[in-house]
Amino acid sequence: MTRAALFQLLRSQSKHLSQRNLHSGYHLQSSSALIDKTCGRTSSFVSRLSAVQKRWASQATTREDESKISIGPRRGQEAEEDEKDVAYVGPISSTIKKVKLLSLSTCCLSVSLGPVITFMTSPDMNVILKGAVASSVIFFSATTTGVLHWFVSPYVHKIRWKPGSDSFEVEIMSWLATYIPRTIRFADIRPPETNRPFVTFKANGSFYFVDQEHCQNKALLARLTPQQQESAFKNL
Template identity: 25%
Template sequence: MLRTLNIPQEYITSSANFATLMHIDSQICASHVSSLHFRHSSTAPSQDLQVYHGQLTSQIRAVKLFSLTSSVGGIVALPILANEASRLDNVALVLGISTTLGVFTFLTPFMLHFITKKYVTELLYNPQTDKYTAIVYNFFLRRKLVTFHADQVTVPDVPGIFTTFKANGLALFVDPSLFKEPAHYARIMGYDKPLDYKLNKVTEDKGGTDK
């Protein structure tokens, strides 16, 4: 599997620039190979090794727990408040209270889940199976396991919001600085693979086609 790098034609025309690119790429690959000490032999322990821990895990858990608790309370209180507001004989006030409570009860949990569902709280690596397991929270704050091999990772050319890479088609977000071993991040992102230099050819319009 090759990494593709689009390079403008005018940049390659300079031999010095091209030599610099080749030198940088060789340094990246060499650095990655030298740091791959996590490739254990078949006698390695079978337990998963934690290679990443999300710094915002506790905060996300607390916010989602508060949101879900508030939603349950809102569902219970909504009929009571609607009944009390109806006695005021004020339609505008009833609609205002119902709308406000409905937003906090139903909309907020879905918005929080949309933002945080990609956040990887923990990333584990199994030396025997050579697979990673990303842990994220689902809507009901339960741990969801996403197991994948490094070859199953795709990195979008234009990453979406809160998306670092995709594993098995699922978008995931990680902070590169939080990896205990940077070599794992380099491997997942495909930095250990050779570059496939694609030159962007500039086509000039000569005002006609050659016959």
């Protein structure tokens, strides 16, 4: 009898412990599920809120752009139209501009600071000799700047042309390193007829140079150099 009572007591205690473990496990599982669900709702709410903020910002920017009064096409439309019309871009256009800016800055510094430095560095030197030195520095700097402009002035930096049009627009660089647009008709193109280097054609009394190796538009190149095309055809 004592052994049977002890066995029943142990059995009831084990059932009670198993029920408590199951109950506590259920509570832990339900609480973890609740936490995961809450975190998921929070993250989804944050993502939706950020998406709404981005949408509002884009709409506000668009409304501001549309509310502004502008003459002509928008910036994006104008850039797209310009890129469509561009048929040629000079391969060393940026390099030429940097060199011209450097030459202009050196010339300005030599003209403005050359005489001051010459007259202040050597107080014992003759005034006439100082003037000759300052004039020589200014003359050398201005001469190199002028020669550089003469050498690169025919260089065509950009050509805009619509296929089928009888004229095209070129961009050349002034002596102040600014781009100057010019409209040229194909009927005004003439052979250069000069020994000047880097000249492709002549139009309205001005010389122009186009890098034929980097001109991808062969139809435009054929119309810019009709004499070369005719001679090549005759040689064939």
